[in-house]
Amino acid sequence: MSVQRSSQVLASEQFARQDQLPAAVAACYEAIAIADRDPLAHVLLGHLMLAGDFYDEAIAASTQAIELDPDCAPAYLTLGLAYDRRGGMWDQSVLVWHELAEVAPDLVTAHVQLGEAFAAAAFEEESVDSWKRALELDPKEARAHYNLAIAALKREGMSTALPTFRVAGALDPSQDELFFALLGLPNDDSAIDLSFGKPERQARLISAGTLARSEDFFGATDVLRLMLDENPADADALAIAAYVYLKQEAAHEAMACALRALSFSPDLPTALYTLGVVYSRFPGLATHAARVFVALAKAAPYHSMTHVLLAESLLGLQRFGQAKRAYGAAVRLDPACVRARFGLAAVHLTEGSYAEAQWEMRRAAYYDTKRHGLFWRLYDEYVAGGAV
Amino acid sequence: MSSEEAARLYSAFVGQDPASAIQVIERVRSSGVAQDQLFDTLYVPALSLLAGAWASGEIDEITFTQASVVAEQIGSFVMPPVARADTGVTLVLGTMHRDRHSVMKDIVASALKESGYRVNDLGVDVRPADFLERLEETGSRIVLVFAETMATARAVTRVREMFASAGRDDAVILVAGGPFTADTALARSVGVNGVITGAESALRVLARIREDILGGDAS
Numbered sequence: 001m002s003v004q005r006s007s008q009v010l011a012s013e014q015f016a017r018q019d020q021l022p023a024a025v026a027a028c029y030e031a032i033a034i035a036d037r038d039p040l041a042h043v044l045l046g047h048l049m050l051a052g053d054f055y056d057e058a059i060a061a062s063t064q065a066i067e068l069d070p071d072c073a074p075a076y077l078t079l080g081l082a083y084d085r086r087g088g089m090w091d092q093s094v095l096v097w098h099e100l101a102e103v104a105p106d107l108v109t110a111h112v113q114l115g116e117a118f119a120a121a122a123f124e125e126e127s128v129d130s131w132k133r134a135l136e137l138d139p140k141e142a143r144a145h146y147n148l149a150i151a152a153l154k155r156e157g158m159s160t161a162l163p164t165f166r167v168a169g170a171l172d173p174s175q176d177e178l179f180f181a182l183l184g185l186p187n188d189d190s191a192i193d194l195s196f197g198k199p200e201r202q203a204r205l206i207s208a209g210t211l212a213r214s215e216d217f218f219g220a221t222d223v224l225r226l227m228l229d230e231n232p233a234d235a236d237a238l239a240i241a242a243y244v245y246l247k248q249e250a251a252h253e254a255m256a257c258a259l260r261a262l263s264f265s266p267d268l269p270t271a272l273y274t275l276g277v278v279y280s281r282f283p284g285l286a287t288h289a290a291r292v293f294v295a296l297a298k299a300a301p302y303h304s305m306t307h308v309l310l311a312e313s314l315l316g317l318q319r320f321g322q323a324k325r326a327y328g329a330a331v332r333l334d335p336a337c338v339r340a341r342f343g344l345a346a347v348h349l350t351e352g353s354y355a356e357a358q359w360e361m362r363r364a365a366y367y368d369t370k371r372h373g374l375f376w377r378l379y380d381e382y383v384a385g386g387a388v
Numbered sequence: 389m390s391s392e393e394a395a396r397l398y399s400a401f402v403g404q405d406p407a408s409a410i411q412v413i414e415r416v417r418s419s420g421v422a423q424d425q426l427f428d429t430l431y432v433p434a435l436s437l438l439a440g441a442w443a444s445g446e447i448d449e450i451t452f453t454q455a456s457v458v459a460e461q462i463g464s465f466v467m468p469p470v471a472r473a474d475t476g477v478t479l480v481l482g483t484m485h486r487d488r489h490s491v492m493k494d495i496v497a498s499a500l501k502e503s504g505y506r507v508n509d510l511g512v513d514v515r516p517a518d519f520l521e522r523l524e525e526t527g528s529r530i531v532l533v534f535a536e537t538m539a540t541a542r543a544v545t546r547v548r549e550m551f552a553s554a555g556r557d558d559a560v561i562l563v564a565g566g567p568f569t570a571d572t573a574l575a576r577s578v579g580v581n582g583v584i585t586g587a588e589s590a591l592r593v594l595a596r597i598r599e600d601i602l603g604g605d606a607s
Binding site: 153154155156157158159160228229232233234237238241250251252253255256257259260263282283284285287288318319320321349350351352354 | 443444453566
């Protein structure tokens with residue numbers, strides 16, 4: 001049964017979804033003035049206060065929403081995030097995330113957040129259990145992998161943590177997106193025929209890239225074959241072929257094609273990307289990977305992920321100061337880059353800067369939940385069903 | 389090493405002949421090419437030739453894949469060595485008595501081990517006498533003491549006193565931890581030789597000690 005919403009709540013909701021915070025807050029207070037026992041108005045107010053960095057107010061509003069309806073899942077989310085971001089309230093934070101994990105047991109983020117709250121309170125074993133639970137629900141949950149990497153770093157050092165960072169990175173769709181951005185394909189080309197009106201080679205290149213993105217690797221290979229039959233020295237086609245092989249776990253074919261592409265075009269970003277990713281899979285080639293990613297960061301300096309890849313290769317070489325600078329460049333370009341935030345946290349830990357490491361991980365949590373639109377998902381489910 | 393050897397390695401790949409591929413590698417190695425150079429001077433050009441043959445249609449998709457399998461099989465013969473060479477330098481480290489902080493210690497210990505140092509990790513809550521005992525056992529001259537609270541940081545002076553009473557004034561005592569990073573005078577007041585501020589700092593300071601104090605000798 002769906003929850004009834006007052007017109008003030010509806011207005012506040014609409015403003016909030018459009019990021020018009022002052023208008024949304026005003027509508028929210030109006031809703032509370034009319035019906036102060038409406039959990040929706042309080043949870044919305046909590047969300048808005050959190051967005052404005054008013055943590056104490058967010059905590060008060062979210063607590064009120066939970067008191068009015070203990071099944072109000074979005075209120076647990078805002079309350080937990082407010083506790084985490086305010087800092088120094090780890091005991092309350094653990095309780096809230098535990099509650100959310102009970103109210104919404106399939107909510108992966110609840111387990112990830114619970115693990116982070118445990119870790120901040122120095123309950124290492126409980127935190128690892130929570131992240132493992134999150135990975136049972138979703139094996140591709142990158143933040144759980146990053147957290148496990150940080151836990152491994154604390155226990156066994158960088159050589160154990162780095163492979164876990166790379167596993168998380170491989171699951172991160174933004175790494176593949178980097179390849180397509182380097183290729184010149186926009187983020188979402190599903191509705192547009194990019195190859196229309198282009199010269200034949202360019203059209204084929206776009207077509208091969210589009211097929212590779214949709215993971216139609218056989219289709220992509222057919223198009224690339226046509227291109228290479230015409231010109232076996234086509235560096236762009238060879239670079240896409242390298243990527244296609246890489247995605248099929250054929251590392252040596254990928255390495256061969258990327259090296260061939262670079263023999264014709266030494267600064268080709270797509271070939272540098274693939275070669276660097278392949279090299280980083282071999283521990284003995286850590287220096288080679290770093291060299292390739294330095295070239296990639298120079299060739300494509302405006303993509304945050306190129307700096308992240310460089311930073312990770314530098315971590316493998318124990319050049320933590322240089323890695324910190326590369327991660328810093330990535331975060332400046334994209335403050336929401338969760339991978340860079342966790343990488344920075346790792347570097348801070350190697351310097352004994354625990355508070356800074358915690359801060360980076362809290363920022364990562366903030367951007368990650370925001371990027372997934374988790375509040376609105378929980379809110380809509382709550383409105384539709386009364387409870388998750 | 390000429391490009392002829394790379395061409396021979398390529399032929400061995402295409403001919404699916406790992407034994408011949410290894411022979412080529414051994415021949416090049418015996419000609420004076422170092423292990424960490426084999427990958428760049430031999431393997432990379434051979435792989436490039438392989439992709440070139442596939443791109444031009446000289447070999448088909450299946451041959452390309454089979455040749456790549458051979459390239460993978462013999463990869464370990466050309467890969468640069470993973471572990472860094474043993475420095476021959478032994479050091480003893482641990483967290484001070486009544487201090488159970490281990491994160492920084494574990495990270496630094498791992499970084500040092502990976503860089504070829506022989507690390508004797510005594511764990512947490514280590515008494516000054518245990519540092520001395522292990523120093524004597526291993527013949528090391530370097531001790532790295534971690535302390536994350538003011539009380540345990542000040543107590544590091546007991547390690548110096550213990551070493552002095554045992555006639556081990558030659559030992560190099562380094563410290564690490566928040567109190568020493570925050571107050572640089574603290575390290576001097578407890579009589580230690582230097583402060584480490586993190587894993588990279590540890591590698592830098594140890595490299596300097598190796599050069600300046602130990603003169604490159606293993607001890």
